[in-house]
Amino acid sequence: MIALAVVVVVCPLAGPVAIAMRARARAAGLASVAGAVVALAAAAALLVTLLHHPPLNAWAGFLYADSLSGFFLLTVAGVTVLAAIGSVAYLSAEEDAGTLGTVQIRLYFVFFGLFASLMLASLETGNLGLLFVLIEASTLASAALVGLEGKARSLEAAWKYVIISSLGVTIALAGTLFLFYAGSALHLTSDQRLTWPYLFAHAAALAPQPLRLAFLLAVVGYGTKVGLAPMHTWLPDAHAEAPSPASAMLSAALLNTGMYAIIRFLSITQARLGSTFPHLVLLTFGFASVLVGVLFMVRRGNFKRLFAYSSVEHMGIIAIALGFGGVLGLYGALLHTLNHAIAKAVLFLGSGDPAQRLRTREATGVRGLLTAVPVAGGALLLGSLAVLGSPPFGLFLSELTIVRAGFARASPALPLILLGLLAVAFIAFARTTMGMVTGPAAQDLPPDPYRGRAAHWARVVPLVVGLVALLALGLWIPAGLNSAIMHSLAAIS
Amino acid sequence: MIEKLAATSPAGVLLDLAGVMILLLAFACLGSKLFNRYVAYYGAQSVVLAFAAGVAAWTFHSAQLWVLAGFTLAVKGIGIPLATRRLLLRRLALGRDAAISTGLSTSLIAGGGLTAFAYLVTKPQLLPHGVVAAAVVPLSTAVILLGALAMVVRRHTVAQLIGWLIVENGVFLGAITLVATFPFIVEAGIFLDIAAGVLIMLVFVSGLTRELAEASATELRGLRG
Numbered sequence: 001m002i003a004l005a006v007v008v009v010v011c012p013l014a015g016p017v018a019i020a021m022r023a024r025a026r027a028a029g030l031a032s033v034a035g036a037v038v039a040l041a042a043a044a045a046l047l048v049t050l051l052h053h054p055p056l057n058a059w060a061g062f063l064y065a066d067s068l069s070g071f072f073l074l075t076v077a078g079v080t081v082l083a084a085i086g087s088v089a090y091l092s093a094e095e096d097a098g099t100l101g102t103v104q105i106r107l108y109f110v111f112f113g114l115f116a117s118l119m120l121a122s123l124e125t126g127n128l129g130l131l132f133v134l135i136e137a138s139t140l141a142s143a144a145l146v147g148l149e150g151k152a153r154s155l156e157a158a159w160k161y162v163i164i165s166s167l168g169v170t171i172a173l174a175g176t177l178f179l180f181y182a183g184s185a186l187h188l189t190s191d192q193r194l195t196w197p198y199l200f201a202h203a204a205a206l207a208p209q210p211l212r213l214a215f216l217l218a219v220v221g222y223g224t225k226v227g228l229a230p231m232h233t234w235l236p237d238a239h240a241e242a243p244s245p246a247s248a249m250l251s252a253a254l255l256n257t258g259m260y261a262i263i264r265f266l267s268i269t270q271a272r273l274g275s276t277f278p279h280l281v282l283l284t285f286g287f288a289s290v291l292v293g294v295l296f297m298v299r300r301g302n303f304k305r306l307f308a309y310s311s312v313e314h315m316g317i318i319a320i321a322l323g324f325g326g327v328l329g330l331y332g333a334l335l336h337t338l339n340h341a342i343a344k345a346v347l348f349l350g351s352g353d354p355a356q357r358l359r360t361r362e363a364t365g366v367r368g369l370l371t372a373v374p375v376a377g378g379a380l381l382l383g384s385l386a387v388l389g390s391p392p393f394g395l396f397l398s399e400l401t402i403v404r405a406g407f408a409r410a411s412p413a414l415p416l417i418l419l420g421l422l423a424v425a426f427i428a429f430a431r432t433t434m435g436m437v438t439g440p441a442a443q444d445l446p447p448d449p450y451r452g453r454a455a456h457w458a459r460v461v462p463l464v465v466g467l468v469a470l471l472a473l474g475l476w477i478p479a480g481l482n483s484a485i486m487h488s489l490a491a492i493s
Numbered sequence: 494m495i496e497k498l499a500a501t502s503p504a505g506v507l508l509d510l511a512g513v514m515i516l517l518l519a520f521a522c523l524g525s526k527l528f529n530r531y532v533a534y535y536g537a538q539s540v541v542l543a544f545a546a547g548v549a550a551w552t553f554h555s556a557q558l559w560v561l562a563g564f565t566l567a568v569k570g571i572g573i574p575l576a577t578r579r580l581l582l583r584r585l586a587l588g589r590d591a592a593i594s595t596g597l598s599t600s601l602i603a604g605g606g607l608t609a610f611a612y613l614v615t616k617p618q619l620l621p622h623g624v625v626a627a628a629v630v631p632l633s634t635a636v637i638l639l640g641a642l643a644m645v646v647r648r649h650t651v652a653q654l655i656g657w658l659i660v661e662n663g664v665f666l667g668a669i670t671l672v673a674t675f676p677f678i679v680e681a682g683i684f685l686d687i688a689a690g691v692l693i694m695l696v697f698v699s700g701l702t703r704e705l706a707e708a709s710a711t712e713l714r715g716l717r718g
Contacts, residue, residue, distance in 0.1 A: 062678070127676070127679065129675070129676060129679030129680075129682070129683075130678065130679055130682060132679075132683070133679060133682030133683055133685075133686055134682075136683075136686040136690070137685075137686055137689070140686070140689050140690055140693050143693060143697075144693060147696075147697055147700070150700060151704065152701070152704035155697055155700045155701050155704060156701065158697055159650060159694075159697045159698075159701060162690070162693065162694060162697065163644070163650075163653055163654070163657060163694070166657055166690055167641065167644060167657055167660060170637075170657070170660050170661060170664055171637075173664050173683070174634075174637060174663075174664050174667065177664065177667050177668060177675075180675065181630075191676050194675075194676060194679065213614065213615070
């Protein structure tokens with residue numbers, strides 16, 4: 001199992017290694033894809049192994065993986081595969097168009113690999129201090145991707161991202177310190193006192209006041225990475241200015257990593273303080289996020305910002321699901337995490353085409369995509385429907401589960417408010433994207449930026465794979481996935 | 494182990510003093526009008542922090558803590574202030590005004606309020622009596638809040654960067670004294686992160702300077718809504 005866990009983390013580094021060996025950018029791109037595919041296979045194998053064995057706990061808890069880790073590893077590794085394939089297409093088009101130089105493209109693959117590897121590593125550690133270190137390091141690697149274009153706008157976005165996220169994660173570190181302090185009465189070594197399985201097992205003996213503070217600081221801190229309002233301000237800028245495959249990574253992988261950290265803190269806090277206080281905190285931040293996301297989606301403008309605000313909204317939904325709690329709530333939260341990750345990866349990757357072809361990210365500048373560029377238009381249409389939670393896609397099922405959890409566990413007003421906000425989101429989001437895909441195509445459409453068969457397939461494959469997966473998840477939940485989620489729930493409650 | 498840091502022991506007294514000095518220097522940063530003083534106060538704060546780490550290392554006979562103290566002195570106390578001065582302040586001619594978006598006195602009063610707030614939320618009864626940590630927890634919380642305040646009220650990107658480093662110093666103060674037994678790998682990792690973070694932020698700041706002529710956050714308003 002240790003070997004599998006190491007393979008998951010090391011394989012995404014194939015891209016950076018290829019660059020270090022002076023491979024050409026395209027070769028590095030292919031190496032990234034190959035590495036990501038191997039990592040995904042290893043993550044799947046690890047998850048299957050974890051379903052039948054006790055959690056992996058090695059190297060004094062610095063390496064720790066249970067079913068929850070396995071579930072998130074599978075999600076992040078899957079998104080990495082989609083984004084790596086999308087990167088090959090996107091960057092070869094950027095290179096042909098001359099917007100990015102050779103050095104920038106090489107840097108892209110270096111930081112892309114580092115980013116993926118660090119995120120996967122952060123899901124595999126039981127040491128909450130190391131978790132902070134890895135999440136902060138992945139912030140830095142992804143900030144380099146955001147600022148890659150080197151223009152004033154992208155540098156501004158990268159600056160906002162790195163300074164706000166660093167501050168946020170530092171606050172989470174303060175929370176980790178308080179958690180460490182809460183355990184000072186326990187008879188554990190100092191390594192163990194920072195290690196999740198020991199803390200969880202001894203949760204009943206933790207000091208309640210420092211723990212309460214620790215949870216609050218962790219939610220605010222890691223919530224900054226998740227994009228929970230009001231700490232979300234970096235998110236639309238970074239998502240809009242990063243290259244499209246990097247935006248997909250940010251929205252579909254990085255945000256989930258932050259949520260994973262919050263879930264770890266949540267389970268310890270719940271075990272000691274009961275569920276009232278942590279649920280109240282999560283519901284507050286969750287509803288604030290959904291509200292902010294929906295309100296900003298009403299404005300018509302940059303379509304990548306629209307997708308970013310939709311991420312804020314969906315992270316809010318996941319926080320609400322965690323706040324509703326119970327088996328149904330947690331089940332919905334995890335299922336929604338997976339569904340949202342795939343849907344958002346499809347949307348951001350699909351948005352790369354119009355962004356490159358028309359050199360605009362404004363929704364009003366895009367018309368008739370369905371007739372002009374059927375692949376991108378179709379992906380945008382189906383991806384929007386999926387992300388808005390319309391059947392038969394997976395998000396319908398997970399949102400339904402979450403709303404049901406709300407009716408079962410909280411006062412009926414809360415799920416009703418959530419449904420109302422979701423309806424507004426549907427109208428606001430669809431109004432913009434439907435305008436982009438329908439209507440007559442522009443007469444003077446620029447030529448296809450994707451030259452060559454390889455680039456063409458690299459553009460189509462992740463979109464089709466993602467949409468098929470979303471459709472499949474909406475129609476039926478595979479037994480393996482179901483037991484993975486149930487095992488994850490058992491691991492944290 | 495933590496008993497060695499009773500508030501009455503010499504090491505405990507030194508650590509308490511260092512904590513108070515660090516808080517005062519955070520106030521000095523917040524209240525300084527000139528850019529190079531702002532950076533100098535940050536450097537001084539880091540030197541005191543390195544001293545505190547040294548005291549903890551001496552108390553616990555911990556080689557690892559000595560290494561951390563040395564790194565703190567070299568990187569935060571000397572390296573970062575020097576690099577900021579050489580690379581940024583001179584090149585950008587920032588000598589004079591570290592622009593602030595509220596009045597100086599307003600931000601100082603807000604800082605005082607935050608310090609009081611830090612004492613309120615980390616009520617001493619939350620901690621065992623007589624241990625030095627009882628004094629250090631509210632101090633380090635206050636330093637974290639003051640650093641965050643500096644990030645909010647200072648307009649220039651370089652000043653915001655230093656604000657983040659003040660926050661880090663606050664966390665570090667808590668880490669070395671409150672929990673002198675914090676695992677070394679984690680502390681070393683935190684250190685690496687900070688170094689890498691400062692590096693990448695310096696790249697962004699110089700890129701912004703190239704693009705915007707002056708990397709003041711007041712000019713960072715291309716992205717809205």
